[in-house]
Amino acid sequence: MNFLINLFIPLTISGLAMGVIYALMAMGLMLLIRAIGVLNFAQGDLLMFGAYLTYCLKDQLKLPLLIMWISAFLLFAVFGAIFMFSVYYPMRDTTWRQTFTITTIAASFILKDSVQLIWGTNPISVKPLIAGSVKIFGTKIAIQYLLIIGIAAVIIWAVFVIFEKLYAGRMMQAATQDKYAAEIIGIPTMITTLITYMIVVVIAGTAGYMVAPIFFVNPTLGTLQLSAFAGVILGGFGNLKGAVVGSIIIGLIQSYSTLITTTYKDTIVFLVIILVLIFRPQGIFLGSKISDKA
Amino acid sequence: MMLQIRNLHAYYGAIEALTGIDADIPDGSICCIIGSNGAGKTTLLKSISGMIKRTGSIKWNDTNLINAKPREVAKLGITHVPEGRHIFPGLTVYQNLESGTISWHGFFGNKPFQNDIETVYELFPRLREREKQLGWSLSGGEQQMLAVGRGIMARPKLLMLDEPSMGLAPVIVEELFKKIVEINKQQGITILLIEQNARLALEISDYAYVLEHGMITLHDTADKVRSNPKVLEAYLGKFASHGAEML
Numbered sequence: 001m002n003f004l005i006n007l008f009i010p011l012t013i014s015g016l017a018m019g020v021i022y023a024l025m026a027m028g029l030m031l032l033i034r035a036i037g038v039l040n041f042a043q044g045d046l047l048m049f050g051a052y053l054t055y056c057l058k059d060q061l062k063l064p065l066l067i068m069w070i071s072a073f074l075l076f077a078v079f080g081a082i083f084m085f086s087v088y089y090p091m092r093d094t095t096w097r098q099t100f101t102i103t104t105i106a107a108s109f110i111l112k113d114s115v116q117l118i119w120g121t122n123p124i125s126v127k128p129l130i131a132g133s134v135k136i137f138g139t140k141i142a143i144q145y146l147l148i149i150g151i152a153a154v155i156i157w158a159v160f161v162i163f164e165k166l167y168a169g170r171m172m173q174a175a176t177q178d179k180y181a182a183e184i185i186g187i188p189t190m191i192t193t194l195i196t197y198m199i200v201v202v203i204a205g206t207a208g209y210m211v212a213p214i215f216f217v218n219p220t221l222g223t224l225q226l227s228a229f230a231g232v233i234l235g236g237f238g239n240l241k242g243a244v245v246g247s248i249i250i251g252l253i254q255s256y257s258t259l260i261t262t263t264y265k266d267t268i269v270f271l272v273i274i275l276v277l278i279f280r281p282q283g284i285f286l287g288s289k290i291s292d293k294a
Numbered sequence: 295m296m297l298q299i300r301n302l303h304a305y306y307g308a309i310e311a312l313t314g315i316d317a318d319i320p321d322g323s324i325c326c327i328i329g330s331n332g333a334g335k336t337t338l339l340k341s342i343s344g345m346i347k348r349t350g351s352i353k354w355n356d357t358n359l360i361n362a363k364p365r366e367v368a369k370l371g372i373t374h375v376p377e378g379r380h381i382f383p384g385l386t387v388y389q390n391l392e393s394g395t396i397s398w399h400g401f402f403g404n405k406p407f408q409n410d411i412e413t414v415y416e417l418f419p420r421l422r423e424r425e426k427q428l429g430w431s432l433s434g435g436e437q438q439m440l441a442v443g444r445g446i447m448a449r450p451k452l453l454m455l456d457e458p459s460m461g462l463a464p465v466i467v468e469e470l471f472k473k474i475v476e477i478n479k480q481q482g483i484t485i486l487l488i489e490q491n492a493r494l495a496l497e498i499s500d501y502a503y504v505l506e507h508g509m510i511t512l513h514d515t516a517d518k519v520r521s522n523p524k525v526l527e528a529y530l531g532k533f534a535s536h537g538a539e540m541l
């Protein structure tokens with residue numbers, strides 16, 4: 001019994017931690033899908049970029065923690081604006097939506113190559129925010145995992161608050177649901193799109209900052225986005241809450257599957273996705289209708 | 295005189311959809327524009343609200359709107375209730391109404407609008423009952439009420455309605471048109487009404503324009519237009535809904 005608990009708790013905690021990281025990415029993906037209608041293939045690379053940038057601020061420039069957080073937040077927001085003005089704005093009048101898919105793929109390459117030019121290709125190790133571990137039911141858990149879960153929970157909650165409780169957030173929802181109507185009644189749709197991009201990059205960058213101590217900071221961090229895609233599919237493509245829950249489930253599946261195999265844990269995830277797509281293409285949640293996309 | 299349109303041309307890319315429109319919408323009136331499918335009625339409203347490229351002159355009191363963006367037009371008190379309702383499907387009835395205030399409330403603003411909501415609920419009590427329902431779940435008639443209600447939330451001076459009767463049962467259309475008159479008479483809002491249902495539109499209007507192939511082919515008081523033999527034949531006759539060629 002003790003043996004089971006010792007196994008189960010760490011796997012659950014690390015699964016949850018990775019799950020919320022995927023959830024943050026999936027949220028960003030969903031926000032952009034709703035705002036401009038396409039999947040952002042640079043989502044994982046934004047996370048990777050966030051890991052490098054925070055490494056630079058923290059370990060290279062050695063900024064004090066609070067100043068580092070504030071400047072990272074501001075830089076992410078600014079970078080979100082730059083991202084919007086390079087991958088979206090010049091093409092905004094296109095009649096072929098997939099243009100944006102292609103520009104995000106381009107952005108993905110550019111981000112990967114840029115970090116390699118600036119920081120090289122060697123993986124960089126960074127220290128966790130609070131080193132060490134705590135004992136839960138007699139099992140040692142790295143504090144970083146708990147921090148990730150806590151901070152991610154706050155961010156996810158904050159995003160829902162922004163979109164549900166603030167007037168501006170509801171106007172942003174409106175703009176994503178019907179851009180024509182939004183423009184006609186006078187919602188500044190360019191500003192709502194810009195803010196969406198800024199939020200997305202802040203979220204992705206913060207996720208990168210949080211996973212950096214777990215993985216090495218390296219140019220392939222972006223591949224984590226595959227699990228976020230999986231979470232989006234599991235949650236029923238188009239549904240923000242579903243994407244969050246789906247991503248957390250993906251994190252847990254990955255974690256538990258290490259009991260059987262570490263090599264094929266991603267394979268198991270995609271097996272689950274294929275099964276979902278075959279038997280429940282609308283996602284695992286009951287009643288997730290097209291209209292809930294909103 | 296409130297809205298004065300002169301030599302208005304409008305373009306979809308290289309296609310010229312309006313070829314020189316002159317029209318006047320007097321303060322406090324109900325004006326209707328009738329015309330068959332594809333005549334350019336929607337394009338005319340889009341030209342006024344800034345949703346399409348256009349040339350010529352659109353004078354609103356002393357402001358020329360010809361280069362104005364939709365947001366600027368909305369701020370001036372010109373509200374366009376688009377064809378096909380275009381309510382926000384994933385927002386509640388209340389949130390849809392709230393969104394109508396954006397033109398004067400401001401994106402980051404914080405002005406109260408409870409009285410405006412109350413006005414809309416008094417006009418359309420059904421919306422109050424459906425307050426917390428999502429837009430997509432409403433019936434067609436309720437969605438149209440919501441679209442008009444959202445327009446009223448903008449505190450318009452000129453309310454432009456694009457085919458509000460489309461797809462609605464005749465009883466509901468009658469009720470809706472009564473409300474349109476009420477909005478005009480009680481709140482003093484000028485109405486520019488676009489309709490394929492010419493009979494009803496002419497009944498409640500003061501002035502009428504007939505639009506064909508991007509041109510105004512007839513304009514007069516609604517009574518005179520109604521008794522015009524060509525209008526009778528083309529828009530009010532047996533095959534009225536087809537709205538055939540007339541002049």
Ligand SMILES: Nc1ncnc2c1ncn2[C@@H]1O[C@H](COP(=O)(O)OP(=O)(O)O)[C@@H](O)[C@H]1O
Pocket residue numbers: 306309311329330331332333334335336337338
């Ligand atoms: N988005 C568009 N692109 C190209 N042509 C259009 C577009 N919308 C309308 N048109 C053309 O402009 C003309 C007027 O259309 P519209 O104003 O929608 O007519 P109405 O509202 O009177 O039915 C039509 O010939 C139509 O084919």
Ligand SMILES: [Mg+2]
Pocket residue numbers: 335336337377457
């Ligand atoms: Mg039309």
